[in-house]
Amino acid sequence: MTADDHTALCVLGTGLIGGSLLRAATAAGRTCWGYNRSAPGVAAARTSGFDVGDDLAAVLRRAAEADALIVVAVPMPAVNTMLDAIAEYAPGCALTDVVSVKAPVAAAVRRYGLEARYVGGHPMAGTAESGWQATDAELFRGAAWAVGVDPGTDADVWTRVTRLALDCGAVAVPVTASEHDRAVARISHLPHVLAEALAVAGARGGDLALGLAAGSFRDGTRVAGTAPDLVRAICEPNSEALLAVLDETLTALSEARESLSAQTSLADLTAAGHAARQRYETAERWEITGVFPGTAGWLEKLQEAGRAGGVVTHLAAAPAGA
């Protein structure tokens, strides 16, 4: 892969993810600035020594002048507002995002005519907390960071986005928008839905049940501590993929229910669940090598490697003639 100079970074939204990104990229030696719409959010970031303002036009004009990589780091409902301003003030900049779904963001990017310089991203990191107070330069250390490889992806922008992920200590997982959205429905959005349902079932048992609750309930409901609006902003834009996996899970649970009722047995569910968890625990990342952005078939090779669990851990210059 081609090496690329570190570039300036403009982060729109300085909540948990955007703010942590600002911290991590700054710590990696990059020139970074950001935007936040709220005065307290701006003040909090500035108190920590970061260059954050609330004048979106000014922040974006600076990005255009510096040829910065722009990162949209706001929840899905606020994405259009950001893209509208980008289209006006910095339409030529390389553009990425850290929103939890990719196809809806890509569709919005197309509506604003920004698709040529856009590569979607999604760092798989977070906590149940939110806001600048929760930001952490180490949040992305060791995390998987999905980086888009849809047909037509610009090699230069792809390299810049991947460089950002690596600078933040993450590994890059190449994935198309639709495959990403189906995958995160399984491993992020369904966990949120089940955690909410489990919390409700526990609380219906009253003080006695909650007083007896230990590790399995605590861990199983942890992400139900996330603000409801944030959970909705994460899950609802991915409703199609989430509905599919929710239906699959309702079927699996109904089958387990029938087995428990008819044979007093959870044999099938526990065997399958344990095997699945073992597969998760023993899964190992492997490094994708020998694929150089912009060379023949690079996107298809990265798509295939990503599907098989491969990750990009460094960017190397293409050999002569590649």
Place this chain on the structure above:
Amino acid sequence: MTADDHTALCVLGTGLIGGSLLRAATAAGRTCWGYNRSAPGVAAARTSGFDVGDDLAAVLRRAAEADALIVVAVPMPAVNTMLDAIAEYAPGCALTDVVSVKAPVAAAVRRYGLEARYVGGHPMAGTAESGWQATDAELFRGAAWAVGVDPGTDADVWTRVTRLALDCGAVAVPVTASEHDRAVARISHLPHVLAEALAVAGARGGDLALGLAAGSFRDGTRVAGTAPDLVRAICEPNSEALLAVLDETLTALSEARESLSAQTSLADLTAAGHAARQRYETAERWEITGVFPGTAGWLEKLQEAGRAGGVVTHLAAAPAGA
């Protein structure tokens, strides 16, 4: 509550819970010995310096001679074997257990004619690991330990069992067998079922989905790492209560599915789930005082207090005339 001398302790089964109990009670200064059916299990405990044998009759005769409190610490499928031997060799001993369901154990105890000196127990602690290697004297520190308060409970045995829980660093939660079983269906057995289903859904997404999985999936599937036979031994004996809460949860998930499908909204589920998790996070134990075992109405008072989140944290002598 009446103070009681520390008593000798005989633990049947030295897996994660029984072995940790042996360690904790020994650390508290009590005379303890145990039984394990497997030679490697016995050897492991002995290597750690504990008095564990594989001659069940001898272990129980010693309990009868020492007026020890006997603790049944085997999974539900092995309980009858233990009770059969207790009925033969130590029928007059105070008897408790640490099995994850209470009504089925109580029914078995009645079948062996041991109910007069039995008070059920259940420490709400554990890990996904098992066996002597996983034992920990601190496993019960701060945990809730359910102690039976069904009609007819013997005050002396109740005090002995509660004393054991407190000696291990736990707090005692007074609860009837049926209320216990309904509560743990919600906060222990349902979490296991949902964790298994979530693990299956994630693994169906293949290497890509598992590679993108982060905290919400990791925590939501943690207990699916428990050995399937152990999960079955925990959940299946409580099938009636588990089926009821599983049906309730299937209904809640189906309603969320309909809302997501029709209105692209998870508003109701996320609001209810977040409120439930907040209730769990902010629930505070309160100390039950002024109830003395054996005095008028003590069981009813403890039942009521347990339902309202009360716990016993120390045993005090009854005042004169109580």
